[in-house]
Amino acid sequence: MNFEFAEEQELLREQARGFLSENCPGSAVRAVLDGEADYDAELWRKVAEMGWTATVIPEEFGGLGLSYLELVVIAEELGRSVAPIPFSSSVYLATEALLANGTLAQKEKWLPLLASGEAIGTFALAEGNGRPSVSSLSTRMTDDGLTGRKIPVPDGRAANFAIVVGATDSGDGASLYLVELDQEGVSQEVVRTLDFSRGHSVMVFNGAKAELLGGDGAGWSAMTALLDRAAVLFAWEQVGLADAALEQARDYAMGRYAFGRAIASYQAIKHKLAAMYVKNTLARSNCYYGAWALDSGSAELPLAAATARVGAIQASVFAAEENIQTHGGMGFTWEFDCQFYYRRAKLLSVGIGSEGYWQDRLVTAYEQTNVA
Amino acid sequence: MDFTDTQEEAAFRAEAAAWLKDNVPSQDELQGMNELEIAKMWQQRKYDAGWACIRWDKAFGGRNASAIEQVIWNQEESKYDVPGGFFVIGQGMAAPTLMTWGRPEHHERYLPKLASGEEIWCQLFSEPAGGSDLAALRTKAERDGDHWIVNGQKIWTSGAHYSDFGIVVVRTDPNVPKHKGLSYFFLDMKSPGVEIKPIRQLTGGANFNEVYFTDVRIPDSQRLGEVGQGWQVALTTLMNERAAIGGGGGGVNVDTAYRIASEVMIDDKPAIEDGAVRAKLANWYVQESGLRFTGYRSMTAMSRGEIPGPENSIGKLVGAPKNQEMASFCMDLLEMSGAIWDEKLSKEAGLLQLSYMGSPGLRIAGGTDEIMANIIAERVLGMPQEPRMDKGIPFTEVPTGNN
Ligand SMILES: Cc1cc2nc3c(=O)[nH]c(=O)nc-3n(C[C@H](O)[C@H](O)[C@H](O)COP(=O)(O)OP(=O)(O)OC[C@H]3O[C@@H](n4cnc5c(N)ncnc54)[C@H](O)[C@@H]3O)c2cc1C
Numbered sequence: 001m002n003f004e005f006a007e008e009q010e011l012l013r014e015q016a017r018g019f020l021s022e023n024c025p026g027s028a029v030r031a032v033l034d035g036e037a038d039y040d041a042e043l044w045r046k047v048a049e050m051g052w053t054a055t056v057i058p059e060e061f062g063g064l065g066l067s068y069l070e071l072v073v074i075a076e077e078l079g080r081s082v083a084p085i086p087f088s089s090s091v092y093l094a095t096e097a098l099l100a101n102g103t104l105a106q107k108e109k110w111l112p113l114l115a116s117g118e119a120i121g122t123f124a125l126a127e128g129n130g131r132p133s134v135s136s137l138s139t140r141m142t143d144d145g146l147t148g149r150k151i152p153v154p155d156g157r158a159a160n161f162a163i164v165v166g167a168t169d170s171g172d173g174a175s176l177y178l179v180e181l182d183q184e185g186v187s188q189e190v191v192r193t194l195d196f197s198r199g200h201s202v203m204v205f206n207g208a209k210a211e212l213l214g215g216d217g218a219g220w221s222a223m224t225a226l227l228d229r230a231a232v233l234f235a236w237e238q239v240g241l242a243d244a245a246l247e248q249a250r251d252y253a254m255g256r257y258a259f260g261r262a263i264a265s266y267q268a269i270k271h272k273l274a275a276m277y278v279k280n281t282l283a284r285s286n287c288y289y290g291a292w293a294l295d296s297g298s299a300e301l302p303l304a305a306a307t308a309r310v311g312a313i314q315a316s317v318f319a320a321e322e323n324i325q326t327h328g329g330m331g332f333t334w335e336f337d338c339q340f341y342y343r344r345a346k347l348l349s350v351g352i353g354s355e356g357y358w359q360d361r362l363v364t365a366y367e368q369t370n371v372a
Numbered sequence: 373m374d375f376t377d378t379q380e381e382a383a384f385r386a387e388a389a390a391w392l393k394d395n396v397p398s399q400d401e402l403q404g405m406n407e408l409e410i411a412k413m414w415q416q417r418k419y420d421a422g423w424a425c426i427r428w429d430k431a432f433g434g435r436n437a438s439a440i441e442q443v444i445w446n447q448e449e450s451k452y453d454v455p456g457g458f459f460v461i462g463q464g465m466a467a468p469t470l471m472t473w474g475r476p477e478h479h480e481r482y483l484p485k486l487a488s489g490e491e492i493w494c495q496l497f498s499e500p501a502g503g504s505d506l507a508a509l510r511t512k513a514e515r516d517g518d519h520w521i522v523n524g525q526k527i528w529t530s531g532a533h534y535s536d537f538g539i540v541v542v543r544t545d546p547n548v549p550k551h552k553g554l555s556y557f558f559l560d561m562k563s564p565g566v567e568i569k570p571i572r573q574l575t576g577g578a579n580f581n582e583v584y585f586t587d588v589r590i591p592d593s594q595r596l597g598e599v600g601q602g603w604q605v606a607l608t609t610l611m612n613e614r615a616a617i618g619g620g621g622g623g624v625n626v627d628t629a630y631r632i633a634s635e636v637m638i639d640d641k642p643a644i645e646d647g648a649v650r651a652k653l654a655n656w657y658v659q660e661s662g663l664r665f666t667g668y669r670s671m672t673a674m675s676r677g678e679i680p681g682p683e684n685s686i687g688k689l690v691g692a693p694k695n696q697e698m699a700s701f702c703m704d705l706l707e708m709s710g711a712i713w714d715e716k717l718s719k720e721a722g723l724l725q726l727s728y729m730g731s732p733g734l735r736i737a738g739g740t741d742e743i744m745a746n747i748i749a750e751r752v753l754g755m756p757q758e759p760r761m762d763k764g765i766p767f768t769e770v771p772t773g774n775n
Contacts, residue, residue: 001376001378001443003665005373254756265758265759266758267742271745274689274744274745274749277753282658282662283658285665286658288665288669289665292373295373307662310655314655314658355651360650362657363653366653
């Protein structure tokens with residue numbers, strides 16, 4: 001047993017942190033937040049050049065064939081820097097969906113493009129308010145092609161293709177479809193979200209050409225498995241973000257004086273930050289477990305993933321909220337970067353299922369692991 | 373990163389498991405024995421077979437095991453309901469302090485008997501005037517040739533009544549700032565002038581005591597560290613205390629809560645089907661597993677030679693309130709019957725009520741929640757102390773209150 005990253009992984013972390021502090025400073029996040037672009041295309045190009053999009057894709061498909069332990073290191077650093085790029089959609093969701101469910105032809109077509117960053121993929125599940133279920137899906141394949149409406153779709157306008165969850169009459173009631181977005185049957189409009197450093201859209205399918213990804217009627221279970229995997233990667237981003245928010249709060253508290261002394265010397269502030277540290281640390285330790293389960297293909301993945309995800313949601317949202325509180329009025333300004341963490345923490349927290357979804361999933365997985 | 377055993381670790385685990393299977397005493401064997409007798413018998417049995425204090429040097433009864441082997445042993449031993457609490461202070465706190473600050477003859481004389489459970493140690497730190505603010509203690513020691521004469525009072529001393537030795541911090545110079553006037557000793561609890569009076573706890577039990585010292589003579593050879601260096605030596609003990617206590621152990625965990633929630637009903641359906649119940653269990657599971665893996669991570673760090681640091685405060689800071697909340701919540705699930713505390717009538721034989729009544733003590737003993745949060749803020753995050761009224765002035769001039 002060994003509960004640490006290997007030396008190469010620590011080196012990768014150092015390199016990633018250095019790269020992002022240079023190429024993704026607060027001003028880069030702000031540029032997307034303030035501007036019209038859906039994402040930072042220049043950063044995306046550089047990230048792809050670094051090979052990050054290729055991390056776990058096997059070499060035969062143009063990837064680097066590295067492990068998930070490398071990918072989680074990158075995820076943590078991207079979370080820490082609140083990177084305004086479609087990495088989670090393309091790498092944690094679309095790439096994973098293809099790796100798990102694609103035919104050889106589908107993999108041969110898409111994985112090399114995903115690895116090089118030339119293609120961006122996304123994942124379209126939500127169709128509006130409330131927790132998605134098989135019976136709530138109205139998107140489905142018809143004789144004329146795929147019809148339906150997905151909202152919100154993260155990085156939809158940045159993407160070349162989407163993995164779409166649609167209803168079907170067979171099997172578990174759902175299928176995954178791979179849909180190329182540059183076609184007549186697909187239209188998109190911008191949807192404003194609370195984190196517009198990441199573009200979102202409403203995606204309408206009107207007789208769109210679509211191909212099955214995986215078996216017809218095997219989509220719901222494929223999606224559940226996909227979310228388990230993505231949960232670990234999202235959790236690492238969230239933990240990176242949570243630590244960055246804690247550091248920002250600490251640095252500000254050390255330098256801000258009130259009543260003749262640093263606010264960092266007031267116990268109400270100290271205990272608040274200690275609580276952040278505790279949540280972050282427990283979340284991180286659970287993320288180690290998740291990373292290992294993901295990488296080793298362990299049967300414990302559903303439990304490990306949900307545990308990592310719930311802890312990471314709680315830690316990141318708490319850190320982002322209390323970071324603003326620690327800054328006082330300054331924290332509530334557009335000008336200060338506290339808002340980046342606040343926006344992104346909440347976006348990531350609902351992104352692949354809320355805290356409630358994952359709490360329920362955790363107990364279900366616990367029941368399957370321990371009670372069966 | 374690898375959460376599974378290497379070949380050697382698997383072999384070690386199998387060896388440990390096999391030994392435990394053959395040697396954990398049966399209920400029959402324990403007939404008529406009290407808890408202390410059972411604990412001593414179990415400890416001696418482990419010692420004789422080389423399974424006591426396994427990380428210690430072979431010469432002192434250990435087996436030079438690695439930190440990871442310690443994790444494995446703990447996992448395997450915790451599958452059985454065997455006692456160990458009596459030895460936590462001696463093995464987990466006094467022993468590492470002896471190892472760091474004691475002389476070879478101390479090691480040879482005391483460590484093996486600590487490992488075998490033959491001798492039990494207690495911790496005489498807290499006083500009426502000094503708990504969180506330990507360095508405010510007043511018990512004084514005056515030099516008399518190659519002895520020290522100790523007068524004063526300790527309080528909250530767990531297990532003093534069954535202990536053979538104690539570690540004690542005393543004031544040897546009241547005229548210097550308070551942290552500089554302390555010295556650290558260990559003493560025989562049977563020394564003339566030591567008087568032990570049990571204190572009844574809110575649980576009804578009486579595990580902690582007042583300990584009075586009247587002209588107690590401690591040989592200078594039982595001093596650890598220099599005269600005036602007692603605070604530094606005490607910090608070694610306290611650092612190890614945090615690692616030793618960890619999450620507080622025992623009590624109500626997710627497995628217990630899950631069992632109860634599956635058995636009791638809310639609106640004619642098992643409580644576990646209720647979304648709010650599931651959410652709470654999930655949160656506690658996250659804490660439990662987070663603590664476990666945080667512990668493992670610091671074990672990996674220790675196996676590289678790092679000493680347990682202030683981050684170990686997390687265990688108690690999370691574990692103790694969690695225990696209290698879980699016990700409270702599980703009693704709520706029982707509705708009106710949650711109040712019944714009777715081994716025959718209560719679910720889980722009264723474990724919930726016992727845990728609930730005991731957990732305020734967990735949140736105070738070994739450093740309160742607030743002190744743990746201070747430690748994390750100051751020692752881990754590097755935030756400044758609050759302004760203090762007791763710095764840089766002689767101990768005798770430090771302000772005091774009337775409680
Ligand atoms: C079950 C049990 C077993 C124990 N066993 C032992 C033992 O074996 N040996 C031993 O030496 N001691 C033992 N203790 C004593 C224990 O270490 C002290 O009770 C503890 O350190 C608190 O000290 P106090 O009781 O004097 O409370 P106080 O220090 O008076 O604290 C009262 C309250 O004030 C708060 N407070 C104090 N200072 C600060 C601060 N700077 N910032 C914020 N809040 C503060 C505390 O958190 C607490 O809420 C035991 C206690 C218990 C409950």
